[in-house]
Amino acid sequence: MTAADRPASAPAVAPTPGVRVWDPFVRLFHWSVVAGVVLNYAVLEEGKPAHRYIGYGVAALLGLRLVWGFVGSRHARFADFVAGPRTVFGHLRAALSGRDRRYIGHNPAGGAMILVLMALIGLIAVSGWMQGLDAFWGEEWVQDLHAIAANVLVGFAVLHVAAALIEGLRHRESLVLAMITGRKRPASGTDVDHAPAPRRG
């Protein structure tokens, strides 16, 4: 459609193409968690009030995200992306041989990674909180647990980003951009746009 034959009421700028996949809360959650983890891991002084407030902020967002996983938009729901081990390993095998299908929501391996990242954030928050309790004050194993879980989280986050970039290249779309705009190319061909059946896994 050219400017000349566009109806007067039509917007001058075409709307962003694609289907809505990630709702605003999922995107806010993701980028706030990334910022919070980077700040607490690499910028703020360990254990100081700013570190603790940011850590609790991340934990609060995680709590909301867990609820959203049951009541949120379609692709935000755990039922949409949590699959059993057979499905997860099946997807990984297919990806290694370049035959994996494109998912509109999180793919099964991505879903497993997300559960691991969420569990680690929960463990970090609980062990951080425990460090301030009389019962665990000065307990070295609690401090070690906090530090180790933070390092493991960052290690998994690196894998997570690498996987998102590789998967995006393979399917010719930017998953990172989709986590910003919330939109993806609509499903076509062999793309998967439904909740995986949990019993298959």
Ligand code: HEM
């Ligand atoms: C996103 C969440 C968090 C991340 C990534 C994180 C990361 C870290 C890291 C990397 C350290 C340094 C560990 C070391 O090498 O000894 C640390 C220390 C510490 N964190 Fe966190 N933290 C988080 C949340 C929290 C929370 C919620 C609290 C408590 C309310 C907390 C309390 C502390 C304390 C007290 C220390 C000092 C430990 C010591 O004395 O060695 N953190 N944190």
Ligand code: HEM
């Ligand atoms: C501390 C670092 C990170 C953590 C803890 C983390 C955690 C997560 C979580 C929990 C999700 C699921 C989102 C949801 O459904 O609510 C997710 C998805 C995603 N993350 Fe991250 N993330 C981190 C860093 C990054 C970075 C740095 C990037 C990109 C530069 C990134 C790109 C993505 C993408 C593209 C998705 C969607 C994947 C898909 O399409 O299935 N993440 N991440």
